[in-house]
Amino acid sequence: MCTRILWNTNGVATTVARCMDWAVSDEPELWYLPAGLERSGNADEDSLTWTSLHGSVVTSMWGMGTVDGLNDKGLAAHALYLDPEDVAFPAADGRPSVANAMWVQYLLDNHSTVAEAIAGIDRVRITSPLFRGLELGVHIALEDASGDSAIIEPLDGTLVVHHGREYTVMANSPTLDKQLANLRRYRPFGGELPPPGDITSADRFVRSSYFLHYLPEPENVEEAVAGVFQLIANVSVPYGAPYSTGDVYPTWWRAGADLTDRVYYFGSTRSPNIFWITLDDLADAGEVRKLDPRDPTRVGDQTAALEPATLLY
Template sequence: MCTAVTLQTRQGETFFGRTMDFSYDIDPHLFIVPKNYEWTNRVNMAALANTYGFIGIGQELEGELFLFDGVNEMGFAAAALYFAGYAKYDDCSENGIAAYDFLHYMLGNCASVEELKALTKSVSIAGVKDPVTGTAAPLHWIAVDRSGACAVVEVTEEGKSVMDNPMGVMTNSPEFPWHMTNLRNYMDASPWQTEKVNWGQVELTPFGQGGGSMPLPGGFTSPERFVRASYLKSHVPMPEDGGEAVTSCFHIMENISIPKGAVIAARNVYDYTKYTAFININTCEYFFRTYDDFQIGTTRFYEYDFPAPRLVDLGGL
């Protein structure tokens, strides 16, 4: 369970962020993955090298890096979200990339959403078990570049799809086109106050402000979060600059974040928002806060210059 949102400022800066909602124990750290860093393709054990360097949030387990989100030096950002019940990966092949490595592969090789579309034509996405969940975790991906172009990558029974995402929002199952169609059920939602009406001889008046938002769903399912995120990002005033954008981004996510105890997974554990992170794609700067600490931390890719192509752990969030 996660939600991702894009937002742009009047100055032309693009922001991209997500909530990490998860029922498994994770220990997210910030990593610098430099240009020319070599890593192993877990499908065919071949060595791969990144064309671009990037900064991202992930976890290192058993000597392997598992990324959750990130942005590269070209201003291309992406995140992996759960896609339970719908992800159907390709069979392993020579040109295959493990699903949990596909985010790394994108960040290391794409400078734009258009390049992502070309890249996905030449690779297959394979299901390989990861040590976090012990399964071939069902995933789909959202990507955005400095222009504000946004796309979604999904692999289902229908095959692999790279779809433009004009809303700039993504959650979880079902497929992205279903979510976009479902928005039509909430066309009456509005920030404007409802007027009084008469039912026969009875006059009905609103209880107060906010009556126009009554149609919005209030639960934590993926469709409900998609609708709320889409409504909020579409109606918040366009931020003037990056500072206003950060404020707007976190306020949007406050309405979608899951408090501990509100959702309990089938394994009888809490599924809640472990962290919320936003990225200024133009400056490659991260803004983040965790469930237990509302103070916003920040770091940026360009603060670090490592001559050797080695993975650098900047520490936990």
């Protein structure tokens, strides 16, 4: 049900990749959102409104919010599923609110770095409105061009922040502290167990950490991007592969970013292709643009393929 891998130790470029795993397609759309947009937290009667400070390229899910993206300062953010049994969002307390489906967009619109985002993390209250009758638990991964990283989890009514370059992998439940404790059972992280091979969140976390540890130094940016895409493919879930419960949550798409050069990458698992959007080429766009990332013919630089559009959320 999703994995994120950050490569911030190579000397070429800070790169990241994530996959989206779910029972059905989240009907992704890829947007360019310029600075200067009036936005809402879409939460409740206390919803925050803001004007975006930064342009971003983002992936939306079900036309209801942003699940992944990169802004023009090289800050990237990713929402991954966290079991609602593990999640407890803050109760109403007078702070302006932002729905969890808008959390990624709020962070990208208003911050340039991970440190800046974490410094303001308590200015808003994150809420979890029901979607199609379901409560969707999420946690957030952030990273920036410097290689700084943070993982934010809404637990026991507060936002628990793990901030530091060492937080390079995130999966789903259990919470990050338990994932890290489990990781120490495996080599070369303190234990003697070999890397596991199941599709569970815990196994994906260990396997991601293991192969990231051994990635060789890239010779160029292309290899730095390809490296994280190779790793995210290793922990992606093939169509039809069941969990022990019998439930099937395949990988529908993978996204990545070169944070150093501000390039956003996307690949549907219904296509063998990868395409990308170059944010610097959109600096003067000044309008909302969109493309369908599920088009199997897309390959290479698709910046010019973005078309003017009306934002749906």
